[in-house]
Amino acid sequence: MRSLVSRVAAGVAALTLALSVVGCSAAGGAPANGPTRHTVVVLAASSLTESLTAIAKDFEATHPGTDVQLSFASSSTVVTQVNQGAPADLIALAGTSAALLLDARRIAGGSRSLASNTLEIATPPSNPGKVNAITDLSRATLKVVLCVATAPCGEAAAKVLSAAGVVAHVVSYENDVKATLAKVQLGEADAAIVYHSDVVSAGARVRGVQIPASVNQTLDYPLIRLTGDPTTVEFATFLLSDQSRKRLRENGFLTP
Amino acid sequence: MTGLRADVRLTRGLLQLGVELSAQPGQIVAVLGPNGSGKTTLLHTLAGLIPLQHGQIQVAGSVWDNPADNVWTSPEQRRTGLVVADHLLFPHLSVVDNVGFGPRSRGVPKAEARARAGVELAAVGLGDHLQVRPGELSSGQAQRVALARALATDPALLLLDEPLSALDPTTRAQTRADLGVRLRAFSGVTILVTHDPLDALSLADRLVFIEAGKLVQEGTPQEVIARPRDAYVAQVVGLNFLRGQRAGDQQVDVGGTIVVAPDIPAGGSGGSVCVTIPPSAVALYRTRPDGSPRNTWPVTVSDIQLIGQTARVILDGPFILAAEVTAGAVADLRLGVGQELWATVKATEVSVYPA
């Protein structure tokens, strides 16, 4: 009775079981509009780490019973994850070009501008590489770190460098802006091109070198809503309020 | 001074080894003793695998180990050959490369090492097995290869650690014979550790007995067979052994019981003597025999072992005795464990000598 056939059948059953379990959790991306939920899942660009964390705390304090779950990554990673079905209610990206790759079917509400950011050069406090201007970045003895070209900060940095006519002596392309900044904070890199907001949040741990406005890029941060439940809408509105904008400006962002 | 002169003293865990051993080149010395007596430890100190704590080891005129004078020769520099019970041939090398390993390690070029190996293998009768892997050899053949490997380095001292104990009885007999032939042709000193009396008696020129790390008796096989000085030694040569005090010209007091024997010598210190009785000289009776047999004792059977047509009966009485009787006698006497009998021994069969 327990022949080869029945053993194969058991195997197929197990396989199907496994596959369906996999399928279930991967199914739809955004949860449907059901009864009122009190959690909001937000995926955001890593440059928003400090500001959104503070804003989420403000929201939870004034809206008891709510839980804002934040996750930060490079904007392109966020878009990839959402396209693959990661559950998220709101996303905030660095730069509008990242949003172009977003699967339009996932969008529930329109895109609003959350804030904007410019680029800045960051060096370790002691400035071992003696970097004082963007043109210094081409020196062959320097260790310069940028974001990967697929990340918004990497794409913008490339544009800035080409506008300034500088070929930077790059030694590494990091996955996101926070990893790029980390290399400078650890003292491994002489300079990196990051967001102005990153230089502000890092405080005394990095030194900033301004990039001339004529060659600098300004990135707009779109806030896109993927679901329509009340708590999400409420948080989205809160993000665009004056109180939140104050938080964003404290962290070096420009707000509309 | 050629040959071996060793004074081995060390403590290892519970074993306190203190043995003096010497041998002439060409001699085969067998070292016997119960398990744990220190035989293998002794061998390992000679090989240089265990350092001495006190004493000295000198071979062929050079001192190999002397802790007091801070003299130490490492095992690879000593001219020793070692053979163990389970051959330990290198499984990844062919027979000829196994045997040539020693010469190669001492810097001999490959071709010459192989040639020397071939000669040694021919000497143990395996000259046509050069390219075989150890895994393809029988146990007897493997042991012969191990011997050839040990001899290929032309050692001054050959050490054999129970070389036949891992072989089945038939192979053992044949390999013992082959071993004997090869050892007699060896010009260095051979130390053979064994617990098999047949190995010792058929191969060795001298026997050395070790118990609990101390030497208890040494001598030629004939000397030892005639006069064991220790219960273990007597057991090895198959004799009943008693210790007693001289109590007259023809009497020995063994723990209160008198044993009669002709011509009792003066005795060792305090008149102590050794008494041996061959098992075959112990006669058994159901009732106390008439006449005046002098050595007659009441005994109880404690064990019977049948070996072919002979039975070995262990008797408990004034002392423990082993008797050898025919299988027929077992039937006649209806021998069984716990049975009470009378044992007699003719005085002329009792051997007494100073302790």
Place this chain on the structure above:
Amino acid sequence: MRSVRWARAGLVIPAWVAIAVLVVPLLALLLKADWAGIPAHLANPTVVPALRLSLLTTSSTLVICALIGTPLAWLLARSTHRATAWLRALVTVPLVLPPVVGGVALLMAYGREGVVGRTLLEVAGWSIPFTPVAVVFAEVFVALPFYVLAVEGAMQGLDPRYDGLAATLGASPWRTFRTVVVPMVAPGIASGAALAWARALGEFGATITFAGNFPGRTQTAPLAVYVALESDPQAAIALSLVMLLISVVILGALRGRWLR
């Protein structure tokens, strides 16, 4: 009879689930690949340098692991010192350490401000991070424990009396190691090498943290896959398939000869 069969069925089903867990993702990879477009994707300028760098660094890692790992394994296998257990535990640490943490630790040691790195820079002018050497450092750090533990296990199974015997035959400890120990544990060494190589090939976290990510210099195949995943997923899949193929071929070849 019947109860035995039921018991066996009880084991078969979880076993099949285990097989599914391992095989389904690999099958999915094969099914979702754009087979027709693979040659074009592989022509992407980052692919070949990444593969070449990976093969180069993992080979170097393997050689280093064998050279320094085999003596360490021998030491651990034969030492009777009480501290050996602690040493073995220490060697195992990179196995349980998250790779990124390993990368941070390597930076703390060999980075510009690092404990060793600072002196290295001052004395010899050498800086290790952001170079292929850093990639090898990261790979050796994560792969060496695999090698050492596998080889030590094999060496412990080796009868210690062989050493003494070889010594009496005239072999120095080095010669004994070379001609007796290593050949006799060769299957264990091959098995350890396969494990170490596979681990090194897949290393990501420590590499990107310590060596960085620069095409052709420090961008190994796993890093290239990760970067490609966001801009060109099909290129990522194509590169993944190539890595899968290389791994399967090499491990398959080793399995036939050395691994049981």
